[in-house]
Amino acid sequence: MTTDVHQLDDGAWISVNDSREVNVSDLWLLARSDFCGCETTDFLAEGFVKVGVDYPDIQARIAGQCIACGESGVTDWLTVGRVVDPDSGEFYGVVHESVHFPEKRTRLSHSRE
Amino acid sequence: MPSKVEGWKDEVYGNEIREHLMEFAEQGWESIPEDEQDAWFERFKWWGLYHQRSGQESYFMMRIGTPNGVIKPGQLEVIGEVAKEYATGPVDNPEFGEAYCDWTTRQSIQLHWIKIEDIPEIFEKLEAVGLGTQQACGDSWRNIVGCPVAGKDKHEHVDAWSVAEDLHETFKGNDDYANLPRKWKVAIAGCDEGCGQGDINDLAFEPAEKDGEIGFNVRIGGGLSRKEPRLARDIDVWVPPEQAADVAHGMSALFRDHGDREDRFNARIKFLMDEWGPEKMRSVLQEDYVDFELATAGEDMRDQYSYNTGSQDGHNDHVGIHEQKDGNYYVGLNVLVGRMGADDVLELAELADEYGSGEVRLTQRQNIIVTDVPEENLDEFTSEPLLENYSPEPSPFMRGSIACTGTEYCSLSIVETKNRQVRYARWLKDNVELPEDHEDFHIHLSGCTASCAQPQIADVSLRGMKTRKDGEPVEALDIGLGGGLGDDPRFADWVEMRVPADEVPGAIKNLVNNFKDAREGGETFRDFVEDRDEETLAEMVEPEETDYDDPYMHNTKMTWYPYAEDDDMQSSPAPTNAAGESLPSDD
Numbered sequence: 001m002t003t004d005v006h007q008l009d010d011g012a013w014i015s016v017n018d019s020r021e022v023n024v025s026d027l028w029l030l031a032r033s034d035f036c037g038c039e040t041t042d043f044l045a046e047g048f049v050k051v052g053v054d055y056p057d058i059q060a061r062i063a064g065q066c067i068a069c070g071e072s073g074v075t076d077w078l079t080v081g082r083v084v085d086p087d088s089g090e091f092y093g094v095v096h097e098s099v100h101f102p103e104k105r106t107r108l109s110h111s112r113e
Numbered sequence: 114m115p116s117k118v119e120g121w122k123d124e125v126y127g128n129e130i131r132e133h134l135m136e137f138a139e140q141g142w143e144s145i146p147e148d149e150q151d152a153w154f155e156r157f158k159w160w161g162l163y164h165q166r167s168g169q170e171s172y173f174m175m176r177i178g179t180p181n182g183v184i185k186p187g188q189l190e191v192i193g194e195v196a197k198e199y200a201t202g203p204v205d206n207p208e209f210g211e212a213y214c215d216w217t218t219r220q221s222i223q224l225h226w227i228k229i230e231d232i233p234e235i236f237e238k239l240e241a242v243g244l245g246t247q248q249a250c251g252d253s254w255r256n257i258v259g260c261p262v263a264g265k266d267k268h269e270h271v272d273a274w275s276v277a278e279d280l281h282e283t284f285k286g287n288d289d290y291a292n293l294p295r296k297w298k299v300a301i302a303g304c305d306e307g308c309g310q311g312d313i314n315d316l317a318f319e320p321a322e323k324d325g326e327i328g329f330n331v332r333i334g335g336g337l338s339r340k341e342p343r344l345a346r347d348i349d350v351w352v353p354p355e356q357a358a359d360v361a362h363g364m365s366a367l368f369r370d371h372g373d374r375e376d377r378f379n380a381r382i383k384f385l386m387d388e389w390g391p392e393k394m395r396s397v398l399q400e401d402y403v404d405f406e407l408a409t410a411g412e413d414m415r416d417q418y419s420y421n422t423g424s425q426d427g428h429n430d431h432v433g434i435h436e437q438k439d440g441n442y443y444v445g446l447n448v449l450v451g452r453m454g455a456d457d458v459l460e461l462a463e464l465a466d467e468y469g470s471g472e473v474r475l476t477q478r479q480n481i482i483v484t485d486v487p488e489e490n491l492d493e494f495t496s497e498p499l500l501e502n503y504s505p506e507p508s509p510f511m512r513g514s515i516a517c518t519g520t521e522y523c524s525l526s527i528v529e530t531k532n533r534q535v536r537y538a539r540w541l542k543d544n545v546e547l548p549e550d551h552e553d554f555h556i557h558l559s560g561c562t563a564s565c566a567q568p569q570i571a572d573v574s575l576r577g578m579k580t581r582k583d584g585e586p587v588e589a590l591d592i593g594l595g596g597g598l599g600d601d602p603r604f605a606d607w608v609e610m611r612v613p614a615d616e617v618p619g620a621i622k623n624l625v626n627n628f629k630d631a632r633e634g635g636e637t638f639r640d641f642v643e644d645r646d647e648e649t650l651a652e653m654v655e656p657e658e659t660d661y662d663d664p665y666m667h668n669t670k671m672t673w674y675p676y677a678e679d680d681d682m683q684s685s686p687a688p689t690n691a692a693g694e695s696l697p698s699d700d
């Protein structure tokens with residue numbers, strides 16, 4: 001089974017294999033990103049702009065804002081979870097409160113709006 | 114590549130969704146295959162059903178679109194009955210109780226906690242009195258909004274109600290426009306007060322005179338969503354009332370063919386307008402989509418507009434008692450944040466029958482109007498106990514409040530909205546004194562940037578955000594000032610960002626006091642804001658903790674329902690079966 005990922009309801013959430021898995025309104029800590037001038041960006045996710053799979057990672061570019069400095073924009077690719085076994089399709093979300101490293105370059109096998 | 118949603122729409126969309134919906138309803142929630150849920154829920158929107166947010170699986174928001182806000186005699190009672198019988202969830206709302214109706218900023222009705230198994234019965238009841246949910250959501254011609262007292266108003270120059278009704282009949286269920294790239298929002302008004310709010314719609318018909326005849330000027334491409342607010346732009350076209358439908362055909366076909374189907378974020382016609390500009394929009398409409406010569410724009414009435422302008426004279430809303438052109442009166446009742454308990458709705462339906470014609474109308478300020486009340490009934494009607502809570506003479510803070518759905522049900526939301534705004538309005542009423550010449554002071558609260566509460570066109574605009582207080586994340590609001598419509602429409606300036614939600618009432622109090630001290634002569638609040646720079650204004654806002662208490666500071670979106678005693682996501686009863694009993698969820 002291929003892993004099916006898309007954003008729905010105007011970017012409100014990410015569906016992984018037809019299950020609602022990642023939602024807006026969470027805070028993510030981003031390190032080593034050039035999203036804003038803060039050492040770690042205290043990022044409020046407001047909308048999923050693009051989603052994709054880089055096996056086993058499920059990735060997304062997220063629109064939102066650093067709530068420390070106010071900079072807003074869209075992140076580079078962030079891993080939001082994993083589907084380790086494509087046959088079961090089971091999704092393991094990352095802990096969004098821990099520190100994340102957005103990637104500029106990516107080897108996405110496919111990406112969607 | 115067309116988007117995922119476009120692929121689903123290619124398979125099944127529009128009217129044909131209904132038979133599938135009915136079959137699922139017959140066989141129950143569990144009959145919707147898990148791997149088809151996303152596609153079906155996207156499609157169900159076209160029939161007015163929107164799956165509620167995470168933690169509330171198997172429950173739907175149901176929207177009933179009205180043409181121009183008109184609820185005909187006999188319909189309100191059915192709306193109240195349906196709400197009472199079917200719109201109850203596992204937990205009551207602490208402000209509004211067990212069952213309620215939301216009157217929305219687009220003159221629609223929203224009910225929550227609807228079970229798919231109840232849809233056949235609900236549709237039967239609604240349709241028996243001429244109501245329906247068709248095209249209330251989804252990529253469709255939505256309900257037409259307009260001046261809610263069209264056909265009755267003394268300020269009307271052309272009867273927009275008959276045109277609105279004609280558009281409603283023509284485009285509802287019309288297969289030619291059933292699959293649009295995105296929602297299509299139309300406004301029409303024939304009055305000189307601007308209460309159609311055409312400037313924030315995709316297609317607007319506004320009253321204008323040409324060679325002695327009153328018809329409509331056409332504007333295209335308004336909308337507020339996503340930090341990309343646009344005012345509709347003048348395409349230099351005038352139509353007589355009998356050709357309004359032809360232009361509507363042409364424009365929605367143009368949108369159908371040229372709107373962006375690859376990127377839903379870029380699909381609304383406001384973005385095509387950005388790309389094309391009004392001249393090209395006009396010429397493509399002329400050449401490819403209408404078969405008569407379009408007239409150039411007529412003389413409009415925008416300099417008389419008063420609706421939602423902050424001008425403090427003329428109609429800024431429809432609250433209060435006003436004479437109709439037939440000598441009867443309409444009585445505009447204030448509904449705080451647009452939400453009315455089902456029992457109150459049923460009682461109002463009786464009162465409207467008893468004192469008026471039984472007709473009521475919804476406004477774009479989330480209020481309700483009882484029309485056709487003869488003069489001799491006014492005293493008795495206005496002394497009814499129900500009108501203590503839904504007053505025709507409310508405090509400006511009650512009157513000016515608008516709030517969207519927010520974290521209670523909406524998946525895009527960042528913060529709690531309606532119950533918070535109720536508490537704000539009460540606190541402001543008790544603690545803040547506006548200048549005597551200010552009867553209108555609009556505060557609009559939207560839970561996210563989609564802007565369903567139309568925050569950018571309020572005196573005080575509030576938009577959901579988060580911040581940290583003592584290191585802990587709390588719900589917060591961005592504060593904007595000085596938005597409004599009229600001849601010279603203006604979106605709010607966002608002057609103070611990420612204010613903790615419990616400091617917002619204090620901020621508004623300080624702002625009002627600073628305004629009173631610093632205003633010159635009879636300056637209105639809106640003019641005051643327009644004449645000062647952002648920095649000066651930001652200093653006047655001064656967020657502050659007060660005795661206002663906010664029970665929703667924690668991250669309400671992380672609960673399954675913000676007002677449940679045990680609100681932990683893991684404690685959600687959803688999904689449930691038709692009887693409301695928990696079903697095993699897939700994870």
Ligand code: HEM
Pocket residue numbers: 009010163174217218219220221223296298313314335336337338339381517518522523524525563564565566567
């Ligand atoms: C479940 C609740 C709701 C959801 C998920 C929702 C979703 C949205 C979204 C995504 C937008 C941005 C639209 C766009 O890009 O075109 C929007 C805008 C808007 N919605 Fe809602 N909405 C909800 C409730 C409401 C309600 C209660 C109303 C009143 C009918 C409403 C009326 C509007 C208006 C007036 C706008 C902004 C103006 C515009 O850009 O057209 N929405 N909504």
Ligand code: SF4
Pocket residue numbers: 517518519520523524525526527559560561562563564565566
């Ligand atoms: S403004 Fe945002 S939070 Fe409020 S109802 Fe619209 S989409 Fe939901």
Ligand SMILES: [Zn+2]
Pocket residue numbers: 036037038040041042066067068069070071
């Ligand atoms: Zn920052």
